[in-house]
Amino acid sequence: MQPVLQRLTDLVLLRYLLASVGALAVDVGAFLGLMQLGLAATPASAIGYGGGIVAHWLLSSRAVFTGRVAATGMARTRQKALFVVSALAGLGLTTGIVALSQASGLDPRAGKLVAIVASFTLTWWLRNRLVFRAIP
Numbered sequence: 289m290q291p292v293l294q295r296l297t298d299l300v301l302l303r304y305l306l307a308s309v310g311a312l313a314v315d316v317g318a319f320l321g322l323m324q325l326g327l328a329a330t331p332a333s334a335i336g337y338g339g340g341i342v343a344h345w346l347l348s349s350r351a352v353f354t355g356r357v358a359a360t361g362m363a364r365t366r367q368k369a370l371f372v373v374s375a376l377a378g379l380g381l382t383t384g385i386v387a388l389s390q391a392s393g394l395d396p397r398a399g400k401l402v403a404i405v406a407s408f409t410l411t412w413w414l415r416n417r418l419v420f421r422a423i424p
Contacts, residue, residue, distance in 0.1 A: 300352060300416070307347035308408055315340030319400060329396035333386040333403070334379060341375040344411075353420035367419055374414035378407040 319336035323329060348371070349357050358364040382403040389399025 301412070303352040304348070304412060304416070307344060307352050308412075310347055311340040311344035312404065314343045316400070316404075323396075329390050329399075330383060330387045333396070333400060334383050337375075337379045337382050337407075341372075341379070344375070345371055348415065348420070353415070356420040370419040371415065374411050374419055377414065378411040381410055382407045 315336040317336070318339045319329075319332050322332035322335060327335075345368075349367075358367050382400075385403035385406060386396050386399040389402070390396045
């Protein structure tokens with residue numbers, strides 16, 4: 289059983305999925321909590337996503353893309369900047385989907401669920417291909 293477990297932990301996508309679940313917990317927890325406090329859905333979604341960004345960087349750089357994180361200097365700064373850009377792309381997509389769902393008269397929580405899938409797909413692609421591409 290040990291070799292199977294080792295192979296699973298070696299899968300970058302699986303580790304990314306687990307990191308995303310952790311970041312999603314921060315995101316959705318903040319989103320729902322802020323809505324409960326009376327904040328409108330769109331800004332609550334953006335703030336929740338922002339908290340998720342911080343959690344995701346910490347998890348991604350320390351547990352997911354460990355062999356592809358630049359050590360220091362400009363390369364590390366570039367990775368951080370690209371990570372923020374990928375997060376902002378996901379934030380824009382998430383906020384747009386939630387706003388569109390609310391404007392359409394749908395429950396913003398349903399829009400948030402659609403946004404989660406769309407944002408996960410976009411940010412995985414950007415981070416795996418651009419942000420944490422293999423270091424030569």
